[in-house]
Amino acid sequence: MLSTIERVTRKIAPGRAPSFTEAHVIKALKIIGGREAVGRIRLSKELELGEGVTRTLVKHLKNEGIIEVSRSGIVLSEYGEKLFSDLGSRISEGVEVPPSPLTVGPFNIAVLVRDAAGVVKMGLEQRDTAIKAGALGATTLIFSRNRLTMPSMEKIDVFKGISSIHEMLISKLNPKENDVIVIGSGENKRLAELGAKMAAFELLTRLASA
Structure with missing residues (x-):
């Protein structure tokens, strides 16, 4: 799954590398997979990419056998459906989180990654990946013993004074x-969403090579 998503972001001919990332591919799969058919213009608007960039993304997705394109729009192929299902079992939809001492920007999106605690070190890798994607940073939280903690800060209550955010994350993302x-x-x-999804993809890559 991960290698397929990575291949979509590579250039397939001499020239400039694509100006979309794995996070855009993940979001595109969720947009296309959630409807019967999607037009290029609508996909472009929802991805917030230019129409030319979106055309290139669609071409790459088609070359990988992930989508089928017809006059009625873009749909996932049988292989794309499997990829979409596999991805959905590992990464959640994004959830908006209000600014707090826990976050580093005015807009914040939380994404859950299943069973990835074992490959988290200090959370710096996810932060750096998010910054490279254009975000201000990322906060990594691990769910253990019915509570969320930051890496290497298990004994500190990082949600002190903001317990409502802890409750919201538990309620909306249902971590195990x-x-x-x-x-x-x-x-x-x-x-914020691009940063979160690129950081999530970085975690999946670590899991695959663990």
């Missing part, structure tokens, strides 16, 4: 033991 929640922070919602 050893799941990880990454909160991407950005100057706007789009960059």
Whole structure:
């Protein structure tokens, strides 16, 4: 699954590398997979990418056998459906989180990654990955013993004074033991989401090579 998503982001001919990332591919799969058919213009608007960039993304997705394109729009192929299902079992939809001492930006999106606690070190890798994607940073949280903690800070209550955010994350993302929640922070919602999903993809890559 991960290698397929990575291949979509590579250039397939001499020239400039694609200006979309694995996070855009993940979001595109969720957009297309959630409808019967999606047009390029609508996909472009929801991804917040230019129409030319979206055309290139669609071409790459088609080349990998992930989608089928017809006059009625874009749909997932049988292989794309499997990829979409596999991805959905590992990464959650994004959830908006209000600014707090836990986050580093005015806009924040949280994404859950299943059973990824074992590959988290200090959370710096996810932060750096989010920053490279254009976000302001990322906060990594591990769910263990019915509570969320930051890496290497298990004895500290990082939700002191903001317990409502802890309750919201538990309620909306429903984490299980050893799941990880990454909160991407950005100057706007789009960059916060890109940061969170790129950090989540980084965790999946670590899991695959563990």
